[in-house]
Amino acid sequence: MPPGDFDVEVLYFAALRDLSGVSGERVTLETPAEGALSVAALLSALEARHERLRGRLQAVRVAVNEEFTELSTELRGGEVVALIPPVSGG
DSSP states (O other): OOTTEEEEEEEEOTHHHHHHSOSEEEEEEEOOTTSOEEHHHHHHHHHHHOGGGTTOSTTOEEEETTEEOOTTOEEOSSOEEEEEOOOOOO
């Protein structure tokens, strides 16, 4: 992996798994000059990578290393990021 890049493992659940076509994948991202990338930036990169996810990640719950987190959370590489869509029921 070239300097300045890092990997995160992304796990897709429920409808997101169907839309992305995978249950999980390792994603390599370029580290910005600040040294970290936000969860929001990761979601944008995933929407660019998987056309069927575009416009569908704004309402997902995000867990980083098994803890729910905010879109502003910084990623530095090596994290496991789980994307969980909203659930409805009756």
